[in-house]
Amino acid sequence: MRLRNVGVYVLLVLSAVVMLFPIAYAFSISLMDGKEVLQGHLLPREPSFENYVAAFERIPMMTYLLNSLIVALLVMIGQVVLSSLAAFAFVFIDFKGKGLIFMLFLATMMVPWEATMVPNFLTIQSLGWLNSVWGLSVPFFALAFGTFLLRQQFKTIPYEMYEASQIAGISRFRFFWNVVLPVSKTPLVTLSVYSFLTTWNMYLWPLLVTNTEQARTVQIGIKQMQSNEVASDWGVVMAAVILIIIPTLVLLFAGQKHLQEGLTQGAIK
């Protein structure tokens, strides 16, 4: 048994090293100057934070970060609000064709997002939302996965609680707000973190609907660095990359406990 444990841990450590190497190496490069990068050193001889300063000076890093933050927060709020309301309807409200509509909801999960990209782009274009935070966020508000995740959670709430509130004359919204949401904190946090991270890391859609520096998000910003002359300066690029990773790491550490609970919750039901 102990031998098996040792084996498992060795495997885990090895995979952790493999997983972490790119990030660690990127961090290491971000502290080197251009010459040293090309020499192929693993660790910087004279670590300096000059590249970070350069990242802020040579490209509008602040604008990109701010754009990304706004868009990610907007999508997160939009997804949580819409998914929880939809899930509430699917669990607590009786209407005709409920099962069918839910199946349709789930079916949209099978359609790759790229397939709907062109119609989405045309819609956003005709709304005049190119280069705006709305164009970047609104198309992602409806999330079948989020609805599904929350529906599973809401179904664990005893239906009698809903009936008791009906008898007491408590409105549906109040029940939703004061009972359903508070007892579903864990999956709501899970969904929020998931939404934020997915949006933060989004690349293709922002590339399509933004073409000014004012509207770009960080992921595009990085790509832009490569096409500019800055590209050869890997130290600066990596410094920018590390800067971009930081918010996601903060969020992950903050939400880790909730996230683990939330993602494994459906597993034992």
Add this chain to the structure above:
Amino acid sequence: MKSIQLQQLTKSFGETEVIRGIDVTIEAGEFFALVGPSGCGKSTMLRMIAGLESITSGTLRIDGVAANGMKPSERHLSMVFQNYALYPHMTVEKNITFGLHTKGLTKLEQRERCLQAAETLGLTDYLKRKPRELSGGQRQRVALARAIVTEAPICLMDEPLSNLDAKLRAKMRSEIRQLQRKLGLTMIYVTHDQVEAMTMADRIMLLNEGEVQQVGKPLDLYNKPANTFVASFIGSPPMNLVEVTRQEKGWMASDGRIFHPNALTEVPQATLGVRPEQIKPADEDVTFYAELKNIEVLGTETILAFDVGGNEWLAKWPGQWPLTVGEKVACYVDPKQMSLFDTNGHRIEPRQPKLFEALEVFQ
């Protein structure tokens, strides 16, 4: 105080009819128990009264007003659920007061009412706790407090005691009964436990497969069961039954035992019923001899088991009897205490007592 009237109430789920034409009036301030085996439709009926389940046909009147289409909150009633349905993230106090704002009460009034309800139910020390920090009995009390705090004149309870252990159940039984009397509530109480119904209710309705078997006072159901279902459901242990055929000498069971029940009827076949406590040790007259299959000495009483016409019968003798299995004992049953049911299971009324006594004098 409000009365509730059910007129030809039915309920169907698709093709299956679960409630078949129920007619009953529940008087204001009455403790009315709905009893029956599981799946008999008693919970459905309660939920129809509460407005949680739609009414397929018939009329429900609350205080004379047709209430079929009313929302649950418009019916001015409170309900206690089997699993209590407490809000797990709220304190006991919040649980009790949540929803009172809909009655137009200020925060101060809400608090006052909450304290009053908590005091009535002995919850004052637990107001700041969450439900999971309470025992089963305390949770039950919170659910009761939540029901009475609304001051609704009608209270519905759906098997509220089934999650408690036997000792606590007995205690809560009398507490609920006292509470109902004190507040003058019109109570409709659903249970599958006939002991609860017998001990608490002013009147009982016994349901089976969506049909009313009998409505009446607990002792009426016990002493004069309308049919064999009522006879075998009410009472613990239930009434002993045996098929009998009419003979010249009396009514004969398949094993040759003869009974002389006090009933005038021409039917050739019937079911005879005798309550366990009405089978007594014989002094002079012997109704039948019983070969004991089992004996349970409970201290205050002794339960004897034996065969009559292929059915296991139980007799309850007061006191402690030093008997052994296989022993033959003489039993006596007063003919006046035997019940007779026709082949459809309906009770055959006994001869009028007065006339019977008069005849006895003649003999």
